[in-house]
Amino acid sequence: MLIKRPTDYLPSEITSETVYRRRREFVKAAAAGTILGATGGTARADDSGLRQLANVAASPLSTFEKPTADKYVTHYNNYYEFGTDKSDPVQHAGRLKTRPWTVAVEGECRKPRTFAIEELLKFPLQERVYRLRCVEAWSMVVPWIGFELGALLRQVEPTGNAKFVEFTTAYQPDAMIGVRLPVLDWPYVEGLRMDEAMHPLAILAVGLYGEVLPNQNGAPIRVVVPWKYGFKSAKSIVRIRLAGKQPSTAWEKASPREYGFYSNVNPNVDHPRWSQQRERRIPEFFARRDTVIFNGYGDQVAQLYAGMDLKKYF
Amino acid sequence: MQPTQGQIGALKALVFVAAVVPFGHLALSAIWFPDALGANPAEFITRSLGDWCLRFLLATLAVTPLRRATGWNWLLRLRRMLGLFAFFYAVVHFTSYVAFDHLFVVVEILKDIVKRPFITVGFSALLLLIPLAATSTNAMVRRLGAHRWRALHRLVYPIAMLGVLHFWWMVKRDVTEPAIYGVVLALLLAHRLVHAWREARSGRATGAHAVRPDGAGPEAQVPAPTQPAARAASGADSAALRSTDRSPA
Numbered sequence: 001m002l003i004k005r006p007t008d009y010l011p012s013e014i015t016s017e018t019v020y021r022r023r024r025e026f027v028k029a030a031a032a033g034t035i036l037g038a039t040g041g042t043a044r045a046d047d048s049g050l051r052q053l054a055n056v057a058a059s060p061l062s063t064f065e066k067p068t069a070d071k072y073v074t075h076y077n078n079y080y081e082f083g084t085d086k087s088d089p090v091q092h093a094g095r096l097k098t099r100p101w102t103v104a105v106e107g108e109c110r111k112p113r114t115f116a117i118e119e120l121l122k123f124p125l126q127e128r129v130y131r132l133r134c135v136e137a138w139s140m141v142v143p144w145i146g147f148e149l150g151a152l153l154r155q156v157e158p159t160g161n162a163k164f165v166e167f168t169t170a171y172q173p174d175a176m177i178g179v180r181l182p183v184l185d186w187p188y189v190e191g192l193r194m195d196e197a198m199h200p201l202a203i204l205a206v207g208l209y210g211e212v213l214p215n216q217n218g219a220p221i222r223v224v225v226p227w228k229y230g231f232k233s234a235k236s237i238v239r240i241r242l243a244g245k246q247p248s249t250a251w252e253k254a255s256p257r258e259y260g261f262y263s264n265v266n267p268n269v270d271h272p273r274w275s276q277q278r279e280r281r282i283p284e285f286f287a288r289r290d291t292v293i294f295n296g297y298g299d300q301v302a303q304l305y306a307g308m309d310l311k312k313y314f
Numbered sequence: 315m316q317p318t319q320g321q322i323g324a325l326k327a328l329v330f331v332a333a334v335v336p337f338g339h340l341a342l343s344a345i346w347f348p349d350a351l352g353a354n355p356a357e358f359i360t361r362s363l364g365d366w367c368l369r370f371l372l373a374t375l376a377v378t379p380l381r382r383a384t385g386w387n388w389l390l391r392l393r394r395m396l397g398l399f400a401f402f403y404a405v406v407h408f409t410s411y412v413a414f415d416h417l418f419v420v421v422e423i424l425k426d427i428v429k430r431p432f433i434t435v436g437f438s439a440l441l442l443l444i445p446l447a448a449t450s451t452n453a454m455v456r457r458l459g460a461h462r463w464r465a466l467h468r469l470v471y472p473i474a475m476l477g478v479l480h481f482w483w484m485v486k487r488d489v490t491e492p493a494i495y496g497v498v499l500a501l502l503l504a505h506r507l508v509h510a511w512r513e514a515r516s517g518r519a520t521g522a523h524a525v526r527p528d529g530a531g532p533e534a535q536v537p538a539p540t541q542p543a544a545r546a547a548s549g550a551d552s553a554a555l556r557s558t559d560r561s562p563a
């Protein structure tokens with residue numbers, strides 16, 4: 001498959017310089033004791049003490065848009081297992097146990113296998129600066145670090161029956177204060193069609209802003225699918241199942257009328273709670289940006305949906 | 315307990331200042347230090363203002379039950395201000411939505427009001443609040459006459475219900491918070507039903523009072539229940555209010 005480079009991409013070195021400048025800003029803000037900085041929730045070293053990620057390559061699939069400051073990316077999260085308020089995860093996700101960690105890859109494949117997180121961290125890592133569009137009509141630009149989901153899936157040799165991929169999120173009732181309420185059908189399950197999962201833009205992220213993922217962002221490993229609403233990108237993955245049938249996903253089960261299986265970013269499909277026409281780029285006040293179909297990744301992914309009625313398969 | 319005029323004046327000033335504080339905090343933070351409002355300051359502002367609107371609505375509705383429970387009739391003299399603050403917060407809440415979410419584009423706002431059920435409900439509540447705010451002055455009480463004024467101001471019950479429904483439909487999954495407001499509102503309304511029922515029963519038993527055809531605790535809504543004309547003429551917010559507990563129902 002020929003992958004066109006996003007039109008807005010600058011071929012030079014990715015954000016690293018801005019990134020580190022912004023990190024310094026963040027440290028200053030933390031020292032100033034703002035509510036964003038002072039919670040101290042961004043303990044970045046994971047349970048094994050790993051912090052900085054080495055040998056991270058740049059990627060032509062990154063956007064040149066300015067990344068959203070670290071303090072916002074790490075203090076404004078939807079991770080319902082740690083509470084439904086977006087300031088909850090940074091406060092409570094510290095209790096997530098991220099070691100030992102394994103990801104079982106199973107189902108319709110010839111070589112099902114369980115990968116230890118240490119093995120997964122050895123995949124060739126790239127920085128992918130992606131736009132993130134939440135179904136709640138806000139957006140960010142996030143410098144993820146990760147590797148292509150397809151690279152992992154190929155290792156287990158999917159069979160011809162594998163039409164879908166189902167992701168299951170960690171369920172740690174002792175650590176996750178949010179799962180005490182049946183807000184969603186725990187554990188959180190998400191899914192993709194096989195061709196979506198194999199698309200080079202779909203990644204498994206293990207890092208953010210040069211370091212390992214903070215827990216509230218889905219440590220130690222999560223899915224990132226930049227052309228879909230954020231909730232499709234499941235966090236803290238423990239199982240990946242290749243399936244013949246379309247998986248039934250957490251939000252779809254909760255409210256099928258509102259959250260479809262595809263959930264591609266699409267300003268032409270209304271949502272009963274949020275207008276999807278425009279979006280607010282965190283931390284701006286005004287929702288002044290027009291939302292673009294497939295979150296601006298149409299050049300890369302539109303062909304996946306050729307001939308499909310996107311209003312029906314929303 | 316019967317505070318002096320001066321004490322009541324001071325209390326009102328205090329409540330006024332306290333009621334302005336949330337707005338002031340949001341406005342100043344937005345201007346000087348938006349980070350204090352988190353990563354999405356606009357959302358924080360809209361939501362806080364919505365919360366305060368609902369809180370003031372409930373506070374307004376709490377006056378009558380509290381007054382009955384404590385016998386502090388002077389509490390009534392705070393009620394108009396509480397109600398007007400509910401209106402104030404509704405207006406600024408609406409304004410923040412109009413500005414931050416829709417950049418003042420009228421067509422879009424209208425479409426949104428029609429399309430999104432929780433917005434439809436919130437907007438209905440705001441519209442219904444307008445006549446109440448407009449008739450909150452002594453002059454308007456006089457002009458309408460206490461009976462009609464009271465009937466009109468019973469709109470506050472559906473308004474508060476719409477407010478809770480609006481919140482309920484806004485949340486994605488976790489309805490804990492709207493449920494808490496809902497329970498408080500239910501208690502405040504239940505108090506009125508129980509009170510009206512008791513009054514009706516004792517009225518029937520003694521024959522001392524005519525039961526009002528409009529039922530649900532009418533004196534809850536009016537500053538000057540008995541002899542409406544005389545009371546209203548004397549100024550709804552003044553001395554008349556201190557002796558209001560002998561209401562007809």
Ligand code: HEM
Pocket residue numbers: 356357358360361362363364365367368371404407408411427433436437438439440443473477478480481484
């Ligand atoms: C009496 C009238 C109203 C009351 C009592 C009220 C109350 C509330 C409450 C309690 C919330 C939730 C706050 C939270 O999450 O903590 C809310 C949210 C909201 N309200 Fe209202 N509201 C009213 C009128 C309106 C009107 C007229 C509009 C617009 C037409 C509106 C638009 C919104 C929006 C957009 C949100 C969600 C903000 C967000 O998700 O970021 N409300 N309101």
